[in-house]
Amino acid sequence: MILVALIAILFVGGLLAWASERINPALPKYLALLTILLDLLLMTQLLQAEPDGAWLALIDVEWLPRFGIGFFLAADGLSTLLLLLTGFLGLMAIGSAWEEIKERSGFFYFNLLWTLAGVLGVFTALDLFLFFFFWEVMLIPMYFIIAIWGHENKNYAAMKFFIFTQVTGMLMLISILVLAYFHYVQFGAFSFDYRDLLNVSTSGRLEFWVMLGFFIGFTTKLPSVPFHSWLPDAHSQAPTAGSVILAGVLLKTGAYGLIRFAVPLFPEASLAFAPVAMALAAFSILYCAKVAFAQTDIKRLIAYTSVSHMGFVTLGVYAWNEQALQGAVMTMLAHGLSAAALFMLAGGLQYRIHTRNMPDMGGFWPRVPRMATVAVFFSIAALGMPGLGNFIGEFLALLGAFKANIPFTVLATCGVIFAAVYSLWVIQKVFHGEFRNEGFEESSLADLNRREMVYFAAMMIGLVWMGMYPQSFLDLSAGSLNNLLAGTQELLALAQE
Amino acid sequence: MNITLADLIPLQPLLIVTGTAVVTMLAVALKRSHGLTAGITVLGLLVATMVAAELMATANDQVTPLLIVDQYSLFFTVVVCAAAMFITILSYSYLAPLDDDKEEFYLLLGIATIGAVVMVSSNHFVSTVLGLETLSMSLYGMVAYPVHSAKAVKFPLEASVKYLVLSAAASGLLLFGMALVYAQTGTLAFADIASSAATAGMGTGFSVIGLLLISVGMAFKLSLAPFHMWTPDVYEGAPLPATSYLATIGKAAMFVVLLRFVVASNALAFESVVAVFSLLAVASILAGNLLALLQENLKRILAYSSIAHMGYLLIAIIASYDAEGAVSVEAVSFYLLAYVIMSLGAFAVVAALSSSDSEVDRVADYQGLFWRAPWLAAVFTAMLLSLAGIPLTVGFIGKFYLFFAGVEASLWLLLAALVLGSGIGLYYYLRIVYKMILPVPDSSALPNSAGSLGSHSVLALLLLLLIVLGVYPAPVMAIIESISTLI
Numbered sequence: 001m002i003l004v005a006l007i008a009i010l011f012v013g014g015l016l017a018w019a020s021e022r023i024n025p026a027l028p029k030y031l032a033l034l035t036i037l038l039d040l041l042l043m044t045q046l047l048q049a050e051p052d053g054a055w056l057a058l059i060d061v062e063w064l065p066r067f068g069i070g071f072f073l074a075a076d077g078l079s080t081l082l083l084l085l086t087g088f089l090g091l092m093a094i095g096s097a098w099e100e101i102k103e104r105s106g107f108f109y110f111n112l113l114w115t116l117a118g119v120l121g122v123f124t125a126l127d128l129f130l131f132f133f134f135w136e137v138m139l140i141p142m143y144f145i146i147a148i149w150g151h152e153n154k155n156y157a158a159m160k161f162f163i164f165t166q167v168t169g170m171l172m173l174i175s176i177l178v179l180a181y182f183h184y185v186q187f188g189a190f191s192f193d194y195r196d197l198l199n200v201s202t203s204g205r206l207e208f209w210v211m212l213g214f215f216i217g218f219t220t221k222l223p224s225v226p227f228h229s230w231l232p233d234a235h236s237q238a239p240t241a242g243s244v245i246l247a248g249v250l251l252k253t254g255a256y257g258l259i260r261f262a263v264p265l266f267p268e269a270s271l272a273f274a275p276v277a278m279a280l281a282a283f284s285i286l287y288c289a290k291v292a293f294a295q296t297d298i299k300r301l302i303a304y305t306s307v308s309h310m311g312f313v314t315l316g317v318y319a320w321n322e323q324a325l326q327g328a329v330m331t332m333l334a335h336g337l338s339a340a341a342l343f344m345l346a347g348g349l350q351y352r353i354h355t356r357n358m359p360d361m362g363g364f365w366p367r368v369p370r371m372a373t374v375a376v377f378f379s380i381a382a383l384g385m386p387g388l389g390n391f392i393g394e395f396l397a398l399l400g401a402f403k404a405n406i407p408f409t410v411l412a413t414c415g416v417i418f419a420a421v422y423s424l425w426v427i428q429k430v431f432h433g434e435f436r437n438e439g440f441e442e443s444s445l446a447d448l449n450r451r452e453m454v455y456f457a458a459m460m461i462g463l464v465w466m467g468m469y470p471q472s473f474l475d476l477s478a479g480s481l482n483n484l485l486a487g488t489q490e491l492l493a494l495a496q497e
Numbered sequence: 498m499n500i501t502l503a504d505l506i507p508l509q510p511l512l513i514v515t516g517t518a519v520v521t522m523l524a525v526a527l528k529r530s531h532g533l534t535a536g537i538t539v540l541g542l543l544v545a546t547m548v549a550a551e552l553m554a555t556a557n558d559q560v561t562p563l564l565i566v567d568q569y570s571l572f573f574t575v576v577v578c579a580a581a582m583f584i585t586i587l588s589y590s591y592l593a594p595l596d597d598d599k600e601e602f603y604l605l606l607g608i609a610t611i612g613a614v615v616m617v618s619s620n621h622f623v624s625t626v627l628g629l630e631t632l633s634m635s636l637y638g639m640v641a642y643p644v645h646s647a648k649a650v651k652f653p654l655e656a657s658v659k660y661l662v663l664s665a666a667a668s669g670l671l672l673f674g675m676a677l678v679y680a681q682t683g684t685l686a687f688a689d690i691a692s693s694a695a696t697a698g699m700g701t702g703f704s705v706i707g708l709l710l711i712s713v714g715m716a717f718k719l720s721l722a723p724f725h726m727w728t729p730d731v732y733e734g735a736p737l738p739a740t741s742y743l744a745t746i747g748k749a750a751m752f753v754v755l756l757r758f759v760v761a762s763n764a765l766a767f768e769s770v771v772a773v774f775s776l777l778a779v780a781s782i783l784a785g786n787l788l789a790l791l792q793e794n795l796k797r798i799l800a801y802s803s804i805a806h807m808g809y810l811l812i813a814i815i816a817s818y819d820a821e822g823a824v825s826v827e828a829v830s831f832y833l834l835a836y837v838i839m840s841l842g843a844f845a846v847v848a849a850l851s852s853s854d855s856e857v858d859r860v861a862d863y864q865g866l867f868w869r870a871p872w873l874a875a876v877f878t879a880m881l882l883s884l885a886g887i888p889l890t891v892g893f894i895g896k897f898y899l900f901f902a903g904v905e906a907s908l909w910l911l912l913a914a915l916v917l918g919s920g921i922g923l924y925y926y927l928r929i930v931y932k933m934i935l936p937v938p939d940s941s942a943l944p945n946s947a948g949s950l951g952s953h954s955v956l957a958l959l960l961l962l963l964i965v966l967g968v969y970p971a972p973v974m975a976i977i978e979s980i981s982t983l984i
Contacts, residue, residue: 062971
């Protein structure tokens, strides 16, 4: 029930926020804040819940009996971590939109909350039809966020985002339907239930193609080369809150999908496909780090670094052992915070000086010392400095991947060096050197205010916590990851007989 | 064969619609009143809808060799009559400013509905042709209706003549095909064609050519590419209520016949027929979606999008043979229902903003609608997203059915076309949505408040249907499952 409440609160809160704009244009943001806080409160309840079998919370009611589709939501440790990340970043997104969004604020918060509701649905749905349903539901509000409140080239970016994710989503839908049809052939009834579909034997010619449908669907969202080209556009055009949600949460749905569905449903095909996936991951890491270095638009740069960092997640997932998976999950969480923070900094800069062009900037440190310090902190976090969350994630992912595939892991490790180069390069460009103010008023460059300090501090604490005491996160996800591993090993053993 | 009184019971919906047309005619003869004629038509169609829905529980009769009244035909009788009723309500405010007699439009609409009801109940070539011609003849009149109006901005006469000529040619092909099939099998009833197919007649000689001619004739009426040329021009030139009638009921009734014909006659047993259908489907999906990209006129966009949607539906028809009709027949039924709801909804929004002396049908006119008339824009967005197949709407469930049918029959190439087409489709649907969320321009053609109470309630009802069937379609799925076993 608690899972339904989590999602329903966001849906209802969104509608209320939209409606409240008529009363007072300032009201929606308070309502949105309240909604998110309520959701976070409920999520902490989930942490204390007694596990019932593998699941902390579960609801399964019949929905479309014709196709054996159920309204089946369940959360284990892995989903709970991601739910918390979503709630926390939702809060941050509202914080970053607080002053930036002045026009049509009711509809903005409506879209924001509905995107989050879709994401929560994706992280908890275990009926594949329901999963796909939420997967698509989160697209439309995100489209509106980019298309209405975005920057100069918003139509192109929003359209590209939507078409990329929707078309590859349809490929995934076909794969889901093939699975459900296989279930019908083998067991005599349609089912979209995750637990049932795990038992479907997909061996044969089709397995590879069905797996590929899932892989393409998820790696487009992740994203990984060659399906990444929507991301830099979407990020650079989205308003800050949109970027926060995109980088922090939406990308993680792709990674979650790989861990939860793509590999466990097709262990054999995934095993065979792993070298290709890891090669793509290593290529993503290096290529996007290189491309990031060539950017002048600060948001595009951060977007490319996101693609690069998410490569470690793909690498970890396709290594498919406990360390690698733990690393992938930690990277998801830590990157969620660090990328969101960097986008908020870039968004904050743009809000102040109305440009994202780095050649126009320089020598900001003396003018905005607080902002500069915060930027250094998050850049260092992103490049993987020990003691902060990203290091734990990338280290574990590489450690696990090393057992699975040495050459690609070695290549991927070089990405860490590139990360240091571009992170420090940005700091140097923007904050060091001679002061440059091309195309903006010097007075508009104000330092971080108290509201901004509060949310950056919250994210710093999160990253330090992940870096210093990762065990509290690893414990939560360990159970679910081991279940997934055990399940696939069983299936692989069966297949080998 | 004599018709007994008991035979008339299942025919009630048809009789009521016919009666409505007669009463409308008499009312016009006695006293011209726009409100009264529209009222009579709405009432008659409402009663017919309810009676048909009521009969669905019991009726399952072959009434005369020409008409079959089973749950399947009654289900679509409900859809046709309800849609016709909605269009009548929309027509009322649309026609109000017309500087000519308005009442005969409802008479034509009623007669067209008779034709549509006959078509959905037909399992015999004769009733198919009778229904089709009744429907088409009335549509020629409806398309050309504002021809004497001095204020009409469009070119209804051109549209009507174009439709008349091409439609007559298509009927000719259809009849020729039927004649060839008759020559080979000696029967005009769909079901008997299949049984004689097992024996000698079918499969040899001219019968395959006959089936192909029938397919082409139907493809003309359904505006499947490459027989789609007339569609955009007729849609654009016709007054909006006629366009929406043509696009929803005209297409749906034809498709019901096509499905019944294909399933009952086993026409897809011939590889050449399957090949032609597949080509038609792929061509329609690609042509419809690609050409829609180039349009600036909303009615033309919807015309091309309807071509694409008919192509999507054809996939399920092709699947109905390969997969022995498990989900595919249901897929056709559900998608037709979804298609009627969403395209009627889209036209209803345009109709609410337009009237017979000024049609707001350029995409550019819609700039800023979201902030000027949020309700209309929200409904329009929902309808367009549904046409694009996005969840929370009935269009998504419909797409889901089509994908399922395709997967079941392993029609991978057609599925690839479906994915590609839907991807392209997103672009032009979203383009309209994007236009609506742009800031309001200084010189906006949009009225500040638009639409009558009637058209707004039609919109509300369609939106409700769109969302309820998109979120909880289980009851309707159950109905469609049970009716589809009959076919």
